[in-house]
Amino acid sequence: MELPIRPAVFHARDVISVILGGGAGTRLFPLTKDRSKPAVPLAGKYRIVDIPISNCLNSGLKRIFLLTQFNSSSLHRHIQQSYRFDDFSNGFVEIMAAQQTPQSEAWYQGTADAVRQNLHHFANATHKYVLILSGDQLYRMNFRVVLEQHINSGADVTVATIPVSRHDAKQFGIMQIDGEERITRFVEKPQEDALIDTLKMDGSIRSKLGIYGGDDLLLASMGIYVFNRDVLDKALAGKHVDFGKHIIPNLISTGRLFSYVYQGYWEDIGTIKAFFDANLDLVNEIPKFNFFDTQAPIYTHARYLPASKIVRGHFEKTAIADGCILVDATITHSIIGIRSRIEAGAVIKDCIIMGLDDYETPEETQAGIARGIPQMGVGRNTHIERAIIDKNARIGDNVRISPEGKPENLDGDNYYIRDGIVVVPKGGVIRSGTVI
Numbered sequence: 001m002e003l004p005i006r007p008a009v010f011h012a013r014d015v016i017s018v019i020l021g022g023g024a025g026t027r028l029f030p031l032t033k034d035r036s037k038p039a040v041p042l043a044g045k046y047r048i049v050d051i052p053i054s055n056c057l058n059s060g061l062k063r064i065f066l067l068t069q070f071n072s073s074s075l076h077r078h079i080q081q082s083y084r085f086d087d088f089s090n091g092f093v094e095i096m097a098a099q100q101t102p103q104s105e106a107w108y109q110g111t112a113d114a115v116r117q118n119l120h121h122f123a124n125a126t127h128k129y130v131l132i133l134s135g136d137q138l139y140r141m142n143f144r145v146v147l148e149q150h151i152n153s154g155a156d157v158t159v160a161t162i163p164v165s166r167h168d169a170k171q172f173g174i175m176q177i178d179g180e181e182r183i184t185r186f187v188e189k190p191q192e193d194a195l196i197d198t199l200k201m202d203g204s205i206r207s208k209l210g211i212y213g214g215d216d217l218l219l220a221s222m223g224i225y226v227f228n229r230d231v232l233d234k235a236l237a238g239k240h241v242d243f244g245k246h247i248i249p250n251l252i253s254t255g256r257l258f259s260y261v262y263q264g265y266w267e268d269i270g271t272i273k274a275f276f277d278a279n280l281d282l283v284n285e286i287p288k289f290n291f292f293d294t295q296a297p298i299y300t301h302a303r304y305l306p307a308s309k310i311v312r313g314h315f316e317k318t319a320i321a322d323g324c325i326l327v328d329a330t331i332t333h334s335i336i337g338i339r340s341r342i343e344a345g346a347v348i349k350d351c352i353i354m355g356l357d358d359y360e361t362p363e364e365t366q367a368g369i370a371r372g373i374p375q376m377g378v379g380r381n382t383h384i385e386r387a388i389i390d391k392n393a394r395i396g397d398n399v400r401i402s403p404e405g406k407p408e409n410l411d412g413d414n415y416y417i418r419d420g421i422v423v424v425p426k427g428g429v430i431r432s433g434t435v436i
Helices: 050-058 073-082 111-116 143-152 193-198 203-209 229-235 243-252 272-281 362-370
Strands: 015-020 063-068 092-097 129-134 137-139 157-165 173-177 183-188 217-228 257-261 266-268 309-320 325-336 347-353 383-389 416-418 421-424
Touching: 015 050, 015 111, 050 063, 050 129, 050 137, 063 073, 073 092, 111 129, 111 243, 129 143, 129 229, 137 217, 143 157, 143 217, 143 257, 157 173, 157 243, 173 257, 183 243, 183 257, 217 229, 217 243, 217 257, 229 243, 243 257, 266 272, 272 325, 272 347, 272 383, 272 421
Parallel strands: 015 063, 015 129, 063 092, 157 257, 309 325, 325 347, 347 383, 383 421
Antiparallel strands: 129 217, 137 266, 157 217, 173 183, 173 217, 416 421
């Protein structure tokens, strides 16, 4: 017996997606020294921005606006090289860079202000709903399910939330919902234990949602919103600059705000430690985030690189991207990015090696060596532990890099330590024999 065809609650043409490119990204410095947060390399071959764009494409939402402002050159280049749609799809990823206009000379002042300054551009694309996303999170979500709940509940705004512990609640905006999942209360980053107690999820609501366990849980905003178009236009008619701090709290008392409670893996990778941990989790046998999901793949720039070449070596819990040349290395619990070159005797442990933007020719290598500059990649007999080596770095022979015995945060000579992790910035040069 054939099942009846379920009528579509909405059509893809009813929705536009808006991805917020983020601010200066100071918490991810020095990875954001020369690039924006969404452009930071991820998992050896991707960029962070590939996550929200892929989630949109896998949800059938192909009209995407990307709002950018800080250090956006490499992000723009990646988007232009990666996301090209044919003439029959009506799809696009359109970059909306901050700009001065006759109406305003100010750059984006916050998340809501960024959207406000582009409303007249969004109006050129017919739509009923606006899906607003962050550009620096790692997760997989079917936005069609969120949109269907939004429409069926008669919501003006739907906020995606995720259950978090008491300790983590202090870092997020916390929502409280009733039995219909309507948002009744919002508190930005509560710090007092007494206040947190009043925001705990009710037992009956947890039971209804299938959220079990003895720990206290609270609902944190994920920074993912669905707005009815008219509601968004009215909410942005004033001068409030941020969704989490201003727009959402103000709408709770005047509109129908509902929560979509997400229970999968989600990580805000806006700090060096969160970024480091999320990347290295990917090399586990069963990682929390699955890049091998063929039903909902993560898209990125197609580079047409050769297969990686391994002369010999020892590898444990290591992910190796395309186009690498590994001569005779020992690599443990690490991510090796595209075009990486690692020489004989190198030992890499608990590291993210982001790789190279291009191969260095033998002539370029010899010219650099003549000036005392190591070749691109990791040199002979070099030991690196608990570090992030950014793109195009030159690490010489017999180098030692480790955060052991050093402060949690330190600005060194062509390197940085953040959260107990050594970071060599993009294009950094660490000469042979250096000990960090």
